[in-house]
Amino acid sequence: MAGDSPCCRKMEPPSELFENEENVLVSWILAMAKRGFPVHKTNLIMSVKKYLEDNGREPRYLNKSKTPGRSWFEGFLKRHPEIKQKHAESLSKARAAVTQDRIHRWFDEILDYFKENNLQDILRDPTRIFNGDESGFMLCPKSGNVLGPTKSKEDFYQRVSAEKEQITVMDTFSADGKIVPPMLIFPYKKMFYV
Structure with missing residues (x-):
């Protein structure tokens, strides 16, 4: 041939x-x-x-x-x-431990709390429902290329130490579309005054 x-x-x-x-x-x-x-x-x-x-x-x-x-x-x-x-995205050990079951359990606990305290009306008022999301921006992000399955459509994540310095931003929005000013958390610096 x-x-x-x-x-x-x-x-x-x-x-x-x-x-x-x-x-x-x-x-x-x-x-x-x-x-x-x-x-x-x-x-x-x-x-x-x-x-x-x-x-x-x-x-x-x-x-x-x-x-x-x-x-x-x-x-x-x-x-x-x-x-x-x-290229891998860095993911802290605490964040890697989040599972779908834990998230469902958390929402069930919140709903139980609302029922026990007669607060269910909060869930019907979009001005009282907020979603906050924290994003950390590493000051020295290094994860590099890693190997993993081809069939995975998701990103690869690599657990990293949470001890690296970062700036944290907390963005919060209400269900009716209002934006709360973001909260910024900078690396801790101990200041000595004389």
Whole structure:
């Protein structure tokens, strides 16, 4: 067949790993992404290097840092289209713990409180219903590209420490369309007065 001749096929360098070894890596990457700890390219490459060293094998396609190079990484992504590289959004541990069940429970508790205190009329008055949303703007946002499932239409999130400095903005709107002036919270600075 004409399509099978070597001159007509694009040749790629073989992988550093056997197929079953790469499949273990794929499972690890997808599991970590699902749990909110996506794998960075550097972590993947260093893991492959360590695995090869531990098994007495040396990467065939080394770069200057003696790790599998860019061509191996790009080939890995081509061989496993279920994984893609994407920029991760930072998400604090507290925010990552929010679930649909917890949100429903919170609304049920609020409704119970309104009923116990005979305040249900508030829910029928749009001037008394407000929605507030807090947004944090990191002063040094660094998350980088991470690996995760291709089929995911959602953004990738990476849990980060909440200790980094940020400016927090609280925007609040009423159900009838009025805007409350935003509240800004700046990083805490201790001031000493003499």
